[in-house]
Structure formats: structure tokens, C-alpha cells
Amino acid sequence: MTKSPTKAKPQKSNADWWRGAVIYQVYPRSFQDTDGDGIGDLKGVTERLPYIASLGVDAIWLSPFFTSPMADMGYDVSDYCDVDPMFGTLADFDAMMAEAHRLGLKVIIDQVLSHTSDQHAWFKESRASRNNPKADWYVWAAAKPDGTAPNNWLSVFGGPAWEWDGVRKQYYMHNFLASQPDLNFHNRDVQQALLDAVRFWLERGVDGFRLDTVNYYVHDKELRDNPAHVPDSEEAGLDAPDVNPYGMQSHLYDKTQPENIGFLKRFRALLDQYDGRTSVGEVGDGARSLKTVAAYTAGGDKLHMCYTFDLLGPDFTPNHIRHCVDAFHKSVADGWVCWAFSNHDVNRHVSRFAQNGEEREAVAKLAVSVLSTLRGSICLYQGEELGLPEADLQFEDLTDPYGIRFWPAFKGRDGCRTPMPWVSAKPHAGFTTAAKAWLRVPAEHAALAVDTQDGREGSVLEHYRHTLAFRKAHAALADGDMEFLDLDEDVLAFTRKKGEDRLLFVFNLRRGPQEVTLPQRIAIKELVAMPGLSGSLVDGVVLIEALDGFCARI
Structure with missing residues (x-):
């Protein structure tokens, strides 16, 4: 397998294609x-x-x-x-x-x-000694006098962020698995x-x-210790x-x-x-x-x-x-x-x-x-x-090291990584012809x-x-201005504007209908048929069913 890069023909495109993509x-x-x-x-x-x-x-x-x-x-x-x-x-x-x-x-x-595998050639060389050309390519540190890790840093995947290496007789840092040593970005x-x-x-x-x-x-x-932290209730991940x-x-x-x-x-x-x-x-x-x-x-x-x-x-x-x-x-x-x-x-x-x-x-x-x-x-x-839901997997199904580590409090990430279902009537929903897929395809996904x-x-x-x-047809949705509306009702309401393209969106995320009175400064020119939305305007009041929305040009 050659690793020689082949020069690809550049595509003709707007340099800012990513904005709103x-x-x-x-x-x-x-x-x-x-x-x-x-x-x-x-x-x-x-x-x-x-x-x-x-x-x-x-x-x-x-x-x-x-x-x-x-x-x-x-x-x-x-x-x-x-x-x-x-x-x-x-x-x-x-x-x-x-x-x-x-x-x-x-x-x-x-x-x-941020890190490589411990099987990367760089790490193999780095761990071989303290004076080889790549000795400083990873984050190495001496143990404390009592043999414990250099500081209190933790791994995202559980336990200390330090692993002892018997060859170098030092600890190396890993933010994730012990087999994912962190590279030393202080080394140019x-x-x-x-x-x-x-x-x-x-x-x-x-x-x-x-x-x-x-x-x-x-x-x-x-390598200073991290202080304690009281997490924000909105933090996720x-x-x-x-x-x-x-x-x-x-x-x-x-x-x-x-x-x-x-x-x-x-x-x-x-x-x-x-x-x-x-x-x-x-x-x-x-x-x-x-x-x-x-x-x-x-x-x-x-x-x-x-x-x-x-x-x-x-x-x-x-x-x-x-x-x-x-x-x-x-x-x-x-x-x-x-x-x-x-x-x-x-x-x-x-x-x-x-x-x-x-x-x-x-x-x-x-x-x-x-x-x-x-x-x-x-x-x-x-x-x-x-509309795939999270797959409900058993412990024996898991391959995710994070899920295995924190089971049963957390089932890990395999539930969102199950194979894509293509054909409902085929084995594994058409993902593979193998007798067994790396993760099983749930029946509700096949359906x-x-x-x-x-x-x-x-x-x-x-x-x-x-x-x-619809998004592609409206310039305002690519990179237009956005302004939220302050309303008494519990809805998500905002405008998107770019040039003459000015749109109002009102979304009802609740499980019951709502009647929304818009601010007087919002003048609706015409209703806009956004796919799937059935909200209506009656005598100046926006009527929206549960889990529905409304769109209009203003």
C-alpha cells in the first residue's frame, strides 16, 4: 500500500462554503x-x-x-x-x-x-529510553517520592491520568485510555x-x-494539581x-x-x-x-x-x-x-x-x-x-471501553453506534452479509x-x-442575523434576516397546544409553508399544536 499522496484537483467553490453548511x-x-x-x-x-x-x-x-x-x-x-x-x-x-x-x-x-495509540512508532521510541530523539514527544514525569502519580489529574475514561512505565521508570499522561498516551505539544x-x-x-x-x-x-x-469543582447542572458529555x-x-x-x-x-x-x-x-x-x-x-x-x-x-x-x-x-x-x-x-x-x-x-x-x-x-x-432511537444493548454486547468501565451506571456509546439500517427485510438490515455484525441491529431500527x-x-x-x-432555499438561514423574541408563552421564537429575506419562526416544544400573541413590532407579510409545520394565524394570534411550529415572512 503506497503512502505517496496524490495531488487532488482542487474544487471550484466559495472559500466560505462551510459557513451555514x-x-x-x-x-x-x-x-x-x-x-x-x-x-x-x-x-x-x-x-x-x-x-x-x-x-x-x-x-x-x-x-x-x-x-x-x-x-x-x-x-x-x-x-x-x-x-x-x-x-x-x-x-x-x-x-x-x-x-x-x-x-x-x-x-x-x-x-x-491530542494523543496516539501506545502502538504508534513515536511512542514505542519515546518509551524506549529517556535520551532518544523522541524521548520528549509524550508527557513523561517522575513519580512522587512515595511512588504515586505526579499529580491528581484524572482520566476521562476513569481513574488517574497517569500510567507507570517500567522501561523508563516514569509515568506518562493519558487523558483517555492508558493505551492512548498524550503527545507533548510543548515540543515544537x-x-x-x-x-x-x-x-x-x-x-x-x-x-x-x-x-x-x-x-x-x-x-x-x-503539572499543578487541579482544584475541586462543583459541576454546573447543565454540563453534559x-x-x-x-x-x-x-x-x-x-x-x-x-x-x-x-x-x-x-x-x-x-x-x-x-x-x-x-x-x-x-x-x-x-x-x-x-x-x-x-x-x-x-x-x-x-x-x-x-x-x-x-x-x-x-x-x-x-x-x-x-x-x-x-x-x-x-x-x-x-x-x-x-x-x-x-x-x-x-x-x-x-x-x-x-x-x-x-x-x-x-x-x-x-x-x-x-x-x-x-x-x-x-x-x-x-x-x-x-x-x-x-428517527433512530438509542439502541438498548446488554453488557455482553458492549465494545466501548467507556461503557464497559462505568456499567451499569452508564451504558456507554455503543447504543448510538449500531449499524445503519438500509433494507428492513434483510439480515442486519442490509448493513452486512456476515453472520454477525460488530454490533447488532435492533429490530426497531430495522423497522x-x-x-x-x-x-x-x-x-x-x-x-x-x-x-x-427549505434551509438551502433561504439565504437568511445560511448566515443571516438571528434575534430571539421575548414572549409570555413558553415557545422558542426568533427571526432570521438577510437582506430582503426576513423570516419568523415559532416552535412549540411543549406537549400541548399554545396560542401565541406576537409583539406589535412584528408585522407578518405572509405565511410560509415550512415542511412539517402546521401552525396557523387567526386574528393576529399564532395557533400551534404540540410539538409543532409556525413560519412566516415579516
């Missing part, structure tokens, strides 16, 4: 298997690209496919510049890129830069090696990068304090260090050497997340956009959504946000938001209606366009397979297609 996240292990081993692959992604294009999205975000021992499902990279044989070859990747671009889709790939050679890996994929024509755990790159040189003691610390020193800004500037300078490339950073920083996002996206010389875990929790209420969006726009002056309700790390939002199984379809439709009208780019996670919804008016899938087409 709709990005579809593909989890390759679970998308489509073509070689019958029960695990999805790059050829499977290529085979299904026409389906993705049919949704009306602008880009795909591809979760890791790099060479890896798969201790953390590919987020433990052992070679940044190769494809794991499980997923195929570099030639398969190039073919996928070519087909995506032919269909008008941009391709964003994950970059896991480490930064350059990572930037060289990024360039490798830029040369293959990749349109952008999703930066995993982007605020975890740099640690405090002095893997560090949820009711499950994981990681949330009991205020992470002042093990992540989000000021030196990270310098690396992000180097990263952006590299991207700017290529036309139309973008970046989106994942920021998990608790109550400080918006401040961090502001720092990482301000000035046009760092990241293009970021996303946080703000909307990835259980709260689907007008107050919460308004608070998150308002807080972002007040905190982040010239940066850009990417909103999402689901991804590969959290329970699927239909299960988080719906109060019972009967209302899942209505919640699925309303959620994408809301998401598609927010100011920012948006990210959809594979299968949400089918919601693509073939049962494709072309069926009123299905969740068709609602997504119509809603995304």
Missing part, C-alpha cells in the same frame, strides 16, 4: 460493510454517497479510519497517514474522495491530535510532525478537519459528574492551556495554503466552553468553527436552546458555531428528547426543523434522519430502515430532505 457525520464502522466481515468500510461509504447527497447536505464528516489497534474504535491512532486494513486502502479513500466530489459533497475527516517537533500528517491529507484533496478534543492538546508544564469523578475537578491545568492558541495558528496557516479548506473543533470544557470557543475562533487566524456539548444533553426546551444560542453569540464576537443534537459520543437525541416511544417521530421532525433554522452550521449524525421511508411522504427521512431543501 449542513454536515453529515459518517461513522464508518457502522455505515456499510462491503467485504462481509461485519464491519463497515470505505467502499461502503462510497457505495452510499448518492444516498447522502440525496439528503441535501453539503459535506460529510468521516470518523477515524486510520491504522489503529481499535482500543477506542479508531480514536487511538497508530499511523496518521494510512488506512486501517479493516476499512480498506488509501486507494479506497481516494476513490471515495473522487465520488464525493463528483456528487458535490465536501469531505471533512477526523484528526485525533511534535507539532510539526502532526502538521505534516495534516498536510498529507490536504494533498489528497480533503476539504476540512474535525479536530477531536481540541482543547486537550496542551498541558500545564508545572463524557465527564458527567453523576457517573464519572472526572467532573469533580476543575480542569485548569490538564487542558485548555494558553499555549494551544499558538498551535492553532500554525494549523490554520497550513490550511490557508489550500483553497476552500475548513476546520471544526470539538470543545469539551464544562462551564468554560464558550470562552474557549471564543478564543479558538476569534480573529480569522485559528479555527473556522467549533462545537460544544451544549445541545447534546437531555434538555429540549425553549429556555435551554435560547440560552445556549444566545450565550454563544454574546460570547463569540466573530467566530462561528456548528450545532448538533447527536453524534457518536452521546445517546441519540430522539431518545433523549422524547417522553415516550409514541412521540419519537414527532420529536425527530421538530428537532431537525429547529436545528436547521439556528444561526450557524449544523451537523447531522447518521441515522437521525430515520425504520431507509427502504421503508425512502419516497414515503410524511416519513422522517422525507421530512429531513424537505427541511434541508
